Amino acid sequence: MAQHFYPELAARARGIAGRWDVDADDDRFETAMLRFGFPAGGCSVAWIPPERTVSGTPLVSRNFDFTTQTLSELQGRSPASDEPILAGQPYIIETYPDEGHATLIVCLFDLASGAVDGINDAGLVVALLADDESTNVEPTHGPQAGLGEHEICRYLLETCETVDDALEALRVVKQYYEFVPCHYLVADRVGRAFVWEHSVAHNRENIVWADGPQVFTNHLLHRYADLGDLPAESGKGATYNRARLLAAAIDQPGPLDPEQLKDLHARVRIDEPGVPFRTLWHAVYDPATLAMNISFHLADGATGERRSPCQAFRLGSQRAPSSSNVPETPSAERKTDRGAVV
Numbered sequence: 001m002a003q004h005f006y007p008e009l010a011a012r013a014r015g016i017a018g019r020w021d022v023d024a025d026d027d028r029f030e031t032a033m034l035r036f037g038f039p040a041g042g043c044s045v046a047w048i049p050p051e052r053t054v055s056g057t058p059l060v061s062r063n064f065d066f067t068t069q070t071l072s073e074l075q076g077r078s079p080a081s082d083e084p085i086l087a088g089q090p091y092i093i094e095t096y097p098d099e100g101h102a103t104l105i106v107c108l109f110d111l112a113s114g115a116v117d118g119i120n121d122a123g124l125v126v127a128l129l130a131d132d133e134s135t136n137v138e139p140t141h142g143p144q145a146g147l148g149e150h151e152i153c154r155y156l157l158e159t160c161e162t163v164d165d166a167l168e169a170l171r172v173v174k175q176y177y178e179f180v181p182c183h184y185l186v187a188d189r190v191g192r193a194f195v196w197e198h199s200v201a202h203n204r205e206n207i208v209w210a211d212g213p214q215v216f217t218n219h220l221l222h223r224y225a226d227l228g229d230l231p232a233e234s235g236k237g238a239t240y241n242r243a244r245l246l247a248a249a250i251d252q253p254g255p256l257d258p259e260q261l262k263d264l265h266a267r268v269r270i271d272e273p274g275v276p277f278r279t280l281w282h283a284v285y286d287p288a289t290l291a292m293n294i295s296f297h298l299a300d301g302a303t304g305e306r307r308s309p310c311q312a313f314r315l316g317s318q319r320a321p322s323s324s325n326v327p328e329t330p331s332a333e334r335k336t337d338r339g340a341v342v
Contacts, residue, residue, distance in 0.1 A: 007099060007100075011097075011099070043062065043063055043064050043065050043127075043128075043129045043130070043217065043218070044062070044063045044065070044129075044215070044216070044217045044242050044243070044246055044265070044268055045060065045061065045062045045063075045127050045129060045185050045215070045216055045217075046060070046061045046062075046213065046214070046215050046246055046250055046261070046264075046265060047059075047060050047185060047187050047193045047210055047213065047214045047215075048060075048061070048213050048250065048256055048261065049191055049193075049210065049212060049213060050191040052212075052213055052250075052255055052256060053255050053256055053257065054255045054256065054257040055257070055286075055288065057189065057191070057286070057287065057288035058187060058188075058189065058191045058193070058287055058288075059256070059258060059261055059284060059285065059286055059287075060125045060127065060185065060187055060193075060284070060285040060287070061261045061262070061264075061265045061282070061283070061284050061285075062117055062127045062282065062283050062284075062285070063265060063268065063269060063270075063279045063281075063282050064090075064106075064116060064117070064279065064280050064281050064282075064283075065270045065277055065278070065279050065280070066086075066087045066277065066278070066280050067086060067087065067276055067277055068085060068087075068276050068277065068278050068280075068297075068300075069085070069086060069276050070083045070084065070085060070086055071083070071086050073276070074086060087108055087280055089108075090106055090107065090108050090116075090280065090281060090296070091106070091107045091108075091111065092104070092105070092106055092107075092292075092294070092313060093105050093107050093111070094313070094315065095158075096316075097158070100158040100159055101120040101121050101122060101124075101157060101158055101159070101160075101161070102120060102121040102315055102316070103115075103118055103119070103120045103121075103154070103157045103158055103315070104118055104119050104120075104290070104292055104313055104314075104315040105117070105118030105119075105153070105154060105157065106118060106281065106283065106294070108150075109150055110150055110151070113150075113151045113154055113155075114150040114151060114153075114154060115128075115150070115151075115153040115154035115157065116128050116150070116153065117153060117283060117285075118153060118154070118157050118292075119157070119285050119287065119290060119291075119292060119315060120157040120158070120160075120161075120315070121290060121315055121316075122160075122161040122162070122188070122189070123188055123189025123190075123287035123288065123290060124156065124157060124160055124161060124162065124163075124165075124166065124186070124187070124188050124189070124287070125185070125186075125187045125188075125285045125287055126152075126153040126156045126157055126166070126184060126185065126186050126187075127153070127184065127185045128149065128150070128152065128153050128182050128183075128184055129182060129183055129184070129185070129216065129217065129218055130180050130181075130182055130218050131180070131181040131182055131183050131197065131198075131218065131219075131220060132218040132219065132239055133200065133218075133219050133220050133223070134181045134198070134200045134201075134202065134220075135200060136201075137177075137180070137181055137202075139177055139178055139179050139180065140176055140177070140178050141178060141179070142178065143178070144176045144178075145174060145176075146173065146174030146175055146176050147173055147174070147175055147176075148175075148176055148177060148178045149175075149176075149177040149178065149179070149180065149181070149182040150178070152170075152175065152182075152184060153184065155169070155173065156169060156170070156184075156186060161188075162188045162190070162192075163186050163187065163188045163192045163193065163194060166186045167186070167194065167196075167207065170186075170196050170205070171205070175198075177202075181198065181202060183195055183196060183197030183198070183216070183220065183221075184196045184197070185214075185216065187210075187287065188287060189287035189288055192209075192210070193209070193210040193214060194207050194208060194209045194210060195207070195208040195210075195214070195216055195221050197220050197221065197222060199220075199222075200220070206220075206221075206222035208221040208222050213247075213250055213251070215243050215246045215247045215250070216243065217239040217240075217242045217243045217246075218239040219239045219240060219243070227243065227244055227247055230243065230244065242268045245267055245268050246264075246265065246267070246268050249264040249265070249267045249268070250264055258284045258286065258293060261284055262282065262284060262293070262310065265282060265284075266282070269282070271304070271305045273300075278297045278300075278305065279297060280296065280297050281294055281295065281296045281297070282294065282295055289314065290314055290315040290316075291312060291313065291314045291315075292312070292313045292314075292315075293310050293311070293312050293313075294310065294311055294313070295307050295308050295309065295310040295311070296308045
């Protein structure tokens with residue numbers, strides 16, 4: 001399946017198998033993953049269409065909210081003295097493959113095939129959010145045929161150029177979830193975006209197209225026609241309330257720029273004292289310039305949360321996207337960085 005639908009991943013699997021001197025076709029070995037940690041999370045995302053930005057090009061703003069505990073603590077056990085924070089090593093990875101699109105991704109839990117959000121050299125942006133509403137879930141807790149929830153973002157970024165390409169790819173590829181059902185924002189540089197999600201029973205796909213600014217958190221958009229239909233909730237951590245707060249924050253007169261968007265999205269940052277969850281990173285993606293601006297949670301101290309300065313990364317476009325009317329972005333220095341939660 002991978003060789004036919006996702007040759008980029010198949011090539012990586014062969015490379016991993018060669019490094020460890022095993023047969024990539026031997027089902028006893030999973031060579032398409034380099035696993036670390038444990039995938040799950042909550043988040044919020046805002047897509048801003050071109051007509052609402054200062055530059056006249058779209059923007060994507062994303063908070064990744066997750067536990068600051070170890071896996072043992074999350075499971076109600078005492079952690080080992082040397083046990084690392086569960087999501088303490090997010091990686092920023094920039095790739096320039098011989099085949100497929102160059103990508104700039106944020107990666108957790110799987111270095112070979114996973115991505116939590118990112119952008120490619122065509123200006124396609126994809127972000128993953130957990131679905132907290134689906135009930136009677138049946139996670140596989142291990143690899144299956146098809147693509148798991150953490151592999152979808154990277155698959156789309158490496159193989160697709162526009163939202164139409166991504167929609168076709170999502171309709172064709174077999175999908176499953178190892179730990180938690182998820183839904184995804186997909187947006188391109190010409191100003192189109194949709195959210196892809198499954199029904200609660202995971203038996204029907206739903207596409208929610210953006211019509212103006214679009215906000216989504218950890219509930220299923222297709223179940224609610226508008227914000228007024230959301231159940232009542234309070235507290236920053238609640239999915240419905242975060243959606244209302246973020247929608248209200250960006251619903252203001254005048255166009256937005258990335259700096260304003262950072263400040264507005266900070267209004268739903270998880271930073272409540274005593275709560276073992278934080279907004280581990282906030283990123284703003286600019287599809288027109290192939291740029292990512294990102295800051296990380298570092299630690300909680302006596303005076304409050306400590307965060308890293310916002311860091312700028314830009315993907316060097318090595319092939320011009322054929323369907324875009326935006327000029328190609330000049331090549332930029334290749335960078336690799338890693339965030340930390342301590």
